[in-house]
Amino acid sequence: MKTKPVTLEDVLAAKEARYNRQQVFKEKYRKTIVSITLNVPGAVKDTPVLRRLRDYAAQEVKKQFEILGEEQINLITGPEALLAIDTEGWLVKKAAEKIEEAFAFSRLLDIDVFDQAGILLSRRDEGKGRSCFVCGGEFVVCRREGRHSMQDLLHVVEKLLQQFRAYETRCISPAAERIGALAVEAMLYEVTCTPSPGLVDRINSGAHRDMDFYSFMASSASLGSYMNRCAQAGILHDGAVDALLPVLRIIGLEAEQAMLASTGGVNTQKGLIFLLGIMTGIAGWLHGRSLPVTQSTVLEHASQMVKGIVEKELAGAIHKSVQELTAGERLYVTYGITGIRGELAEGLPSVRYKALPALREALDKGLSINDALVHTLLVLMTCVDDTTVMHRHHPDKMRVWVREQAQMIIEAGGMEAGDGRHRCEALDQKFIQENVSPGGVADLLAVTWFLHSL
Incomplete structure (x- = not known):
């Protein structure tokens, strides 16, 4: 597949469009909503392996909960998914955190959970935060202070994607x-x-x-x-x-x-x-x-x-x-x-x-x-x-x-x-x-x- 470099304008537009899709999805189901995106730095954010990583995350959620509705979209800013679940929000959030922490490559997943009232449930509400996939420090601090070069980030991402490629071979054709x-x-x-x-x-x-x-x-x-x-x-x-x-x-x-x-x-x-x-x-x-x-x-x-x-x-x-x-x-x-x-x-x-x-x-x-x-x-x-x-x-x-x-x-x-x-x-x-x-x-x-x- 052909890939197109992503600009800052693309990212901002995608963020706004995602918010609008989430609002429509929340209104349609009025249940707990899971939003899956990927943490992938760099100009190329939509590739076959990244789509498979999104699909992996969605499948892991489906293994644990009955899904009322699902939408997937592939954008130049990265593949995304929305799922509606009739289960209490914090139970879904706990499961999402486990998926995000199951393997090293899971650090590339960003699984947001909204409760039935449409409120985003955050790790920080429990005093938690995600670690940086380069140094293991606090992710928000590393991002805010720009502690790692783009070259370092891309190198680590490629290593994590290699691990995911090895993992997905467990399903044999x-x-x-x-x-x-x-x-x-x-x-x-x-x-x-x-x-x-x-x-x-x-x-x-x-x-x-x-x-x-x-x-x-x-x-x-x-x-x-x-x-x-x-x-x-x-x-x-x-x-x-x-x-x-x-x-x-x-x-x-x-x-x-x-x-x-x-x-x-x-x-x-x-x-x-x-x-x-x-x-x-x-x-x-x-x-x-x-x-x-x-x-x-x-x-x-x-x-x-x-x-x-x-x-x-x-x-x-x-x-x-x-x-x-x-x-x-x-x-x-x-x-x-x-x-x-x-x-x-x-x-x-x-x-x-x-x-x-x-x-x-x-x-x-x-x-x-x-x-x-x-x-x-x-x-x-x-x-x-x-x-x-x-x-x-x-x-x-x-x-x-x-x-x-x-x-x-x-x-x-x-x-x-x-x-x-x-x-x-x-x-x-x-x-x-x-x-x-x-x-x-x-x-x-x-x-x-x-x-x-x-």
């Missing part, structure tokens, strides 16, 4: 369910393909002592709803694809907590939450715009979404002390290794040009899904800078030793060969002895199956 189901399938297929050298599979826990096959089953089960929500976030997103990433990260952080709760605090799939969250989000975004949802379009838009992520999230690591560095930052500072961020920024070339063709070829030759996935896993080991392995060892352990081991099996026929399974089982034992667990490769295998299934 059938399309988001389908996309999310593919992501969960990819998680499950990755951990069930056996033998997976150094990784948790159906036979053993690989080079891990804190997780097993059932840890991954529990973890994957806990993440299904979050994959749905990432897809739904994409479907609802009305901006450029890069602006979707902060919303996906909010959902991803919630998903991490669910994963940890399901595994007793063990990190089984944190990296996969990041990767599949982005993949499902982009698939949803493409679907929502009626664009083709294909392997190519998803990977191309993944690159666009994270453009500049290496510079934004890793370049600053050179200024940190050794003690402050994360594992990924340490590899970047010491060796220039960009890990999965660099892979994503390039559109996951290991998946696009290596893994997907290998998987298709293996399936076309008649290999079972299990054996085709194991074969693809070996192919990924020959071309991916797996930072999980590099963190435990020197980068050459991955770039030289692991690649040589995987390449030897591939050259011997891989899972097509009669002794392919035996060779992979032997490599599994070797990886366990060397404490090598290519978890990053496993994540990319799951992404490969997800894209293959689109």
Whole structure:
């Protein structure tokens, strides 16, 4: 939708028009009246997400009271709503205050309540006031004294709207369910393909002592709803694809907590939450715009979404002390290794040009899904800078030793060969002895199956 910048004259005219609408509404119903507007600074006050925020507030009121009448209007000064309720005014006011305080983003709501006599009920009548959404101080004081710049206000509003976008993904559409189901399938297929050298599979826990096959089953089960929500976030997103990433990260952080709760605090799939969250989000975004949802379009838009992520999230690591560095930052500072961020920024070339063709070829030759996935896993080991392995060892352990081991099996026929399974089982034992667990490769295998299934 096109948006028009709002002038002071527009705001004053809208205020007067709102007063007149309220008077007509009061006269018509002679009941408690709820008036919903939004606290949004800046020149643009009417966008799809702001209309949805108004609708959210109205729906929350409807959940608690029988509505006698309702009017909605969308103006350049912002979306508004009026509702008539046959309930004592202060009971409605208390409920409105709870709605305004339920979440951080609720601070953007301004829900006025008029009693049956038409009198505005105010928090200040109870000695209360609303807090500033920038500093937490008293809102009227901050506004009167101009304590915050417009840039600060707009920055905070965008953060709050991102939280609202994450919240509204809890209502899942059938399309988001389908996309999310593919992501969960990819998680499950990755951990069930056996033998997976150094990784948790159906036979053993690989080079891990804190997780097993059932840890991954529990973890994957806990993440299904979050994959749905990432897809739904994409479907609802009305901006450029890069602006979707902060919303996906909010959902991803919630998903991490669910994963940890399901595994007793063990990190089984944190990296996969990041990767599949982005993949499902982009698939949803493409679907929502009626664009083709294909392997190519998803990977191309993944690159666009994270453009500049290496510079934004890793370049600053050179200024940190050794003690402050994360594992990924340490590899970047010491060796220039960009890990999965660099892979994503390039559109996951290991998946696009290596893994997907290998998987298709293996399936076309008649290999079972299990054996085709194991074969693809070996192919990924020959071309991916797996930072999980590099963190435990020197980068050459991955770039030289692991690649040589995987390449030897591939050259011997891989899972097509009669002794392919035996060779992979032997490599599994070797990886366990060397404490090598290519978890990053496993994540990319799951992404490969997800894209293959689109």
